Amino acid sequence: MRTIIVTGGSGFIGSNFLQRFVLRQADVHFINVDKLTYAGNPMSLSAIENSENYSFEQVDICDSEAVTAVFQRYDPDCILHFAAESHVDRSIHAPRDFFTTNVGGTLNLLECCRAHWQGDSENFFHHVSTDEVYGSLPEDGYFTEATPYDPSSPYSASKASSDHLVRAYHRTYGLAIKLTNCSNNYGPYQFPEKLIPLMILNAVEGLPLPVYGNGKNVRDWLYVTDHCDAIWRIIQQGRVGETYNVGGDCEKTNIDVVRAICDGVATATDQEPSSLRDLIRFVPDRPGHDFRYAIDASKVQKELGWKPTESFESGLKKTVQWYLSNVDWIAKVRSGEYREWLKSNYEERNEG
Ligand code: NAD
Ligand code: DAU
Numbered sequence: 001m002r003t004i005i006v007t008g009g010s011g012f013i014g015s016n017f018l019q020r021f022v023l024r025q026a027d028v029h030f031i032n033v034d035k036l037t038y039a040g041n042p043m044s045l046s047a048i049e050n051s052e053n054y055s056f057e058q059v060d061i062c063d064s065e066a067v068t069a070v071f072q073r074y075d076p077d078c079i080l081h082f083a084a085e086s087h088v089d090r091s092i093h094a095p096r097d098f099f100t101t102n103v104g105g106t107l108n109l110l111e112c113c114r115a116h117w118q119g120d121s122e123n124f125f126h127h128v129s130t131d132e133v134y135g136s137l138p139e140d141g142y143f144t145e146a147t148p149y150d151p152s153s154p155y156s157a158s159k160a161s162s163d164h165l166v167r168a169y170h171r172t173y174g175l176a177i178k179l180t181n182c183s184n185n186y187g188p189y190q191f192p193e194k195l196i197p198l199m200i201l202n203a204v205e206g207l208p209l210p211v212y213g214n215g216k217n218v219r220d221w222l223y224v225t226d227h228c229d230a231i232w233r234i235i236q237q238g239r240v241g242e243t244y245n246v247g248g249d250c251e252k253t254n255i256d257v258v259r260a261i262c263d264g265v266a267t268a269t270d271q272e273p274s275s276l277r278d279l280i281r282f283v284p285d286r287p288g289h290d291f292r293y294a295i296d297a298s299k300v301q302k303e304l305g306w307k308p309t310e311s312f313e314s315g316l317k318k319t320v321q322w323y324l325s326n327v328d329w330i331a332k333v334r335s336g337e338y339r340e341w342l343k344s345n346y347e348e349r350n351e352g
Helices: 012-024 064-074 088-093 096-117 154-173 195-204 222-239 252-271 273-277 297-306 312-325 327-334 335-350
Strands: 005-009 029-033 054-058 077-081 124-130 177-182 184-188 207-214 216-223 242-248 249-254 279-282
Touching: 005 012, 005 064, 012 029, 012 222, 029 064, 054 252, 064 096, 077 096, 077 195, 088 096, 088 154, 096 124, 096 154, 096 184, 124 154, 124 222, 154 177, 177 222, 184 222, 195 207, 195 252, 195 312, 207 252, 216 252, 216 312, 222 242, 222 297, 242 297, 249 252, 252 273, 252 279, 252 312
Parallel strands: 005 029, 005 077, 029 054, 077 124, 124 177, 177 242, 184 216, 207 279
Antiparallel strands: 216 249
16 A cells, blocks of 8 residues: 545544554555535644645545546545535535535545546545444444444435445446444544534533433444544455444443533533533434444454554543643634635635
């Protein structure tokens, strides 16, 4: 493996992945292809932006001419596809962008792979997907790689569509592919619209902590670098054509997560935990809210020896500390000015 195109490398998981592997794998050239939507942040990559084995291309994956040019310029051996619209609540309010990027963008990348690689099976497309494609679990049971798809939100429906497309390209055109379906990630550099960073920042600022419904919905939490390590292992040793479920074996109700955040922030800022727990508000439920996710990750564990290294307690402590210490990053991702800058920067670059 010499050249990997990483789509969405300026987002939450992509930036954690690049920070980790650009420094560790000097023999690999990583090309970050990212449009820089509101969720993509160049600051997340400041530690590696000048590395010799790292390049950045501000490109929309839906733009076939621009993506073709990137393929021609770098001649990649592997595409690691993170880029997506990723937030369920946004997909409920504005579903179209999710289908444009998550389905149309994936299709465009697959077409470029087909045209560029012309059946060379040494190269492959690694598609990063979600456990949400499987729908909702009752109180018991786990998602395995054989669980039928049953997506509930426009986001998960768009990810399910993209998964089907990736498998269809394998069956129809023989394109070499790998897929991962992962549970909820948390950690540094996550945009503060997702549950954990939103609650940390609201707690720090003394703002209400909105818990959807009764707070009993369950998610299976995985520290982001554990997900990145699983992906790297699968890129190196995973079997072509296979799907691997990745999860933390760490089920928590949302209310327990929010209470743990209150306690973590209180300890770190020398406050009474009860004063932060008093900020919790039960608000109307998310439409189509999946009750429970839980991953059976035994395939990746048995075949490739991967397992999570971070416990929820240690991972949450690190995450709280990171959000308390990185006020510049937080101010920038939240500022309208910064979003305007990104927009004009993108338009300028594309006109120029
Ligand atoms: P994110 O929203 O933080 O980042 C998405 C990145 O993709 C951003 O940098 C954004 O600028 C870029 N992007 C969006 N549209 C683009 C386009 N049209 N062209 C080029 N770049 C574009 O997302 P994330 O949480 O890092 O998730 C990454 C991937 O992992 C997604 O495919 C998501 O479905 C999947 N996933 C996420 C989680 C999770 O808990 N966050 C869990 C399982 C799977
Ligand atoms: O399971 C993997 C998925 O996890 C990824 O594919 C998605 O990209 C990622 O966003 C995440 O989806 P969720 O919908 O599970 O994550 P979110 O952080 O939005 O919500 C987690 C849970 O917390 C969910 O049950 C809804 C609830 N919630 C969320 C927010 C933002 C609240 O109760 N209050 C909130 O304000």
